[in-house]
Amino acid sequence: MSEPTRQSEDEDPGEAAPDPGSGILRVFGRQLKRFRIRAGVERTEMGARLGYSASTIAAYEQGRRVPPPRFIDQADDLLDAGEVLKEMKEEVARAQYPAFFRDAAKLEAEAVELHVYDTHIVNGLLQTEEYARAVFTMRRPLLSEETIDERVQARLARQSTFTRQPLPTTSFVIEESVLTRPLGGANVMRGQLEHLLLCGQRRNVDIQVMPNGREEHAGLAGPFTLIETIEGRRIAYVEAYKHSRLYTERQSVRELEEQYGLLRAQALTPRESLEIIEKLLGAT
Structure with missing residues (x-):
């Protein structure tokens, strides 16, 4: 490609x-x-x-x-x-995934490295069942109950990536505002924050929070995912309304890799990030 x-x-x-x-x-x-x-x-x-x-x-x-x-x-x-x-x-x-995500889902399932930047919601790989259901329930145009059930189960199935062998290297940069937006209600968000703490303790998972107060920010263009395959191919997935796409051309991927490197440097460290999640959890 x-x-x-x-x-x-x-x-x-x-x-x-x-x-x-x-x-x-x-x-x-x-x-x-x-x-x-x-x-x-x-x-x-x-x-x-x-x-x-x-x-x-x-x-x-x-x-x-x-x-x-x-x-x-x-x-x-x-x-x-x-x-x-x-x-x-x-x-x-x-077939459980929406059409625009199927190719990315296949690459994700085979990746040796995944690096994700999220701006609006917690990434699907980190979502609880209740949080995922809230996300799909709020989507417009409305999804049928049957479709919601299928999408939730598909999203949860993706999380097997954390336990397959060999373990992929995964990292996430999440905007602090995502963690303070109580999608689904206080109880759902509390469960989601608890789940993030558990995920952040995995050996192959780094979670970093981008504080709201940062004056420098390299990711203003929006969320994206960087994927490296076992063959060494580097691919970027950018999801946006009606324009979700996979980038395989090296220059485009390199630009997003540069953004992600800066984002990780500007965000809190993984340890600091888990501490702020704990504080938010205490406030819910």
Whole structure:
């Protein structure tokens, strides 16, 4: 890749209309139905044996809902699908993400280094379930309850990046204003601050807070993520309304790397940052 991939200006990163991700769901659904019929299993029987309603099985077969990984594993075993369904699990999981984020999610899951700057909300990799639900509930245009559930579970699944091997090096610079904005209410924000303290204690995670009172600031253009792959490729992801994109051209990536280096120098140290999070927690 040498050019930035960008989202069409006609697309909305809020509630995506039918997109390429729905194709894999339809393909998976057809395969699921084919194996179910071949095995002579009715939807009601399959649902009862796996703990799902017949209507949910129908939704999976029709490509209207994203089946969780656990269901795919169980269905493959039950229907003796020879791991055909299991082999589709990764692509099916990516369909949970809005279209504009899918390529970035794949790179994130394989990265050896992730460096993130956030200005409006806590990054998805650091969010609690309650905070993530509040974020998606507030999004406009409104998301359906089903879409909110899928997006929350997808966001939580991304957090496995902190425990996979080899451990990726991750760092976050977060604006102090993000930590004082009580999205979802005081209890939700308290849980989120507690979670940040736990994340900040991981060996491979550095969290730095950019104080509101700083007179020098290198990140006024907005949030971004820097990704390094195991092959040594360096990529930048910049998310903005209707213009989210991946940058692979070296000059563009280098400019954001320079910004991030300055941001880390201007922000509080990781230890100082955890201390200020503790103080904010005490004030909630």
